[in-house]
Amino acid sequence: MIDAALRRVSLRGLTAWVLALFLIATIATGVSIIAANRVTVARLVDRRIDVVGDLLLEREGRAGPVPTPALLTRIATLAGQRDTGDIGVLLLDSAGRPLGGNIRLRHALPLGRSDLRARAGIAGLSHGRALVRDAGAGRRLVIVAETEPFDDYRTQRTRIYLIGFGSIILIVVGGMIAFSRLVGRRIDEQRAAVDAIIAGDIRHRVPLTGSADVFDRQAAAFNRMLDRIGELMEGMRGVSNDIAHDLRTPLGSLRGQVARMAEEADAPEQAAWAQGALAQCDALLAMFAALLRIAEVEAGHRQAGFAPLDLAALVEETATMMMPVAEEAGHHLTFAITSRPAPFQGDRQLLIQALVNLIGNAIKHGRPGGTIHVELATTDDGGITLQVRDDGPGIAPEDHAQALRRFGRLDSARTRAGHGLGLPLIAAIARLHRGRLDLSDARPGLVVSMILPG
Structure with a gap:
């Protein structure tokens, strides 16, 4: 299944898929690392403020809650210790009024754990964790600890992740683009060799870099x-x-x-x-x-004689020259220049011979007294189409390949003079000009199209 799917994917599509998957994996990894880091830091901070809460609310063998004066003394002692300088403690009475501590809150916090932001109003704290515990007698003990070792640490950490993962993404994307261009260039060289050979230059070869790769x-x-x-x-x-x-x-x-x-x-x-x-x-x-x-x-030797020529003028001149021949054979020959193509590089004599042969075939095989129409037009992609249409019996689609072969005479044409080399010669002229020859059904009749590049 995977092999079949890969065969249907182009190089550009495969590169896009690999880049997309890599970006998704990299972004997911970065987000996961950031989330795991935050969770780990939060757990460590929660464990620390749990220990602080246990120490402050320890009863020391007494029954009932710790008295307020003793609890305030413990809070003051804790605030004076060097290793707890980043911990804030606040004792509130049953009405929510502060009884003592080293912090002040802008808003009341719920019982249990919660996250803190700068909007909590605690000086010097941008991100932190809070633990609110019941201290007995309606009192509440609030313990706060920072989750950032210094101000704006989370922004700096995110920036580091973005720079690190972003550089990885840039390196991989650049490598994929370079790889795609390298492969594309080598494939283009092979395609150029194939196109040149199709055009008749059988001596053309794919260039070697000497890298032995x-x-x-x-x-x-x-x-x-x-x-x-x-x-x-x-x-x-x-x-x-x-x-x-x-x-x-x-x-x-x-x-x-x-x-x-x-x-x-x-x-x-x-x-x-x-x-x-x-x-x-x-x-x-x-x-x-x-x-x-x-x-x-x-053999392609005629390419040396290629020169710019006006195809529209060539078609008009040749069709006009062939009109008396068609009339003498009892046919009516018309032509139309639908759109004038740009100057075309080619062999004038060969193209005239091809058009004369096409019109001659239409005269020979067309309906007696019928119409032969020659048309020159440009396609949407800039190509050139030279068509000769008759209203004779035509050629069945399954016989088109046979008609383009050397000596490929059909059964219906064996009673007529000829040797079956007319269409193969025209096809060879089309290939010499980097084009092709197509046969199609005119219903009735046959359409022979010489399709040339613009």
């Missing part, structure tokens, strides 16, 4: 993993690139031969056969070109 060891292990992944990806990319390069040359030669056969064919059937073979050669060459293009984009 647990964070450095984790970063080193993370970098070794990235090195291995990079080697595997480079190997796969090299194989696909080599295949594409090696096959493109013989395919080009084959296309030239087929084209010559088509030109020199004597019979119409031979010419038709040659034209079909020529079209297949062109499709294969286009597929290899698309593979090489995707590999180039995913």
Whole structure:
């Protein structure tokens, strides 16, 4: 249960919980110490004034209460003793009038024990304990003792506790903040490495401090993993690139031969056969070109050519250029700039290619005579969304992942020309620009959204 709860708590939340629990424990400890100190002092003072009361009211073998003159003599003797200088004694008659003693009271006190404050009116006493006992014959004996060894001691003691526990709290809070910042900084470094790799910089690594601590060891292990992944990806990319390069040359030669056969064919059937073979050669060459293009984009080499550009102007220019193409295919193309984003850092040619491919897919798969709508807008968090919407049959949600895979052609599209690399190329361009490609249902139709950071 505890492990499951800890997995759901973030680092910031865990730090806040630890600080809250520590503060509660520290404050509770301080309050408990102060309360225990007060109780202990009060018990010691009560025990002392009990002893004083017993001595003053001791009968010494006589029957009945101690006579008033004898009791006053004992009080005077007690007041003159050095070790009882902080004890006050007052003898009252049955009417509450003072008969003798070394203190005066502003208010009458109840029988038994009670606390005293400065408002009791006893000179030099800010906090103390009082014991009122029956001295016989209607008289009352009041014994008072201070609970503070010097004036304003309780305030000073509270201040000492506040300074002591406050310094502990400050040290722990500062340590937790420093720890949180250290951990947060190291995590941010790893997240930056991940973001850079997602953006296409597979060579990016988590920096090491050289301290050989647990964070450095984790970063080193993370970098070794990235090195291995990079080697595997480079190997796969090299194989696909080599295949594409090696096959493109013989395919080009084959296309030239087929084209010559088509030109020199004597019979119409031979010419038709040659034209079909020529079209297949062109499709294969286009597929290899698309593979090489995707590999180039995913390698991140095009980032060196990033420059500030106006996305709104790019969308308007590209959509206007594609309008005649859409009209020729029987579609109506519209576009809208809902909000103009700030200048964007990117590759102009790749973004134009992505938008042209998106519109081309909508023309190919949209409803005949339907409408294609292109829209550029900014999101509440400052991001940028470029959408292309058609009103065709669309793609079922469970097939979205398949449509974004290389050669991921759906069954409904296998009868059409194509090789299933259009959307993967657009997704690679989006990732190169630190964005992503999303598919959603337009009901009817498909919405393809390129979501880019602002």
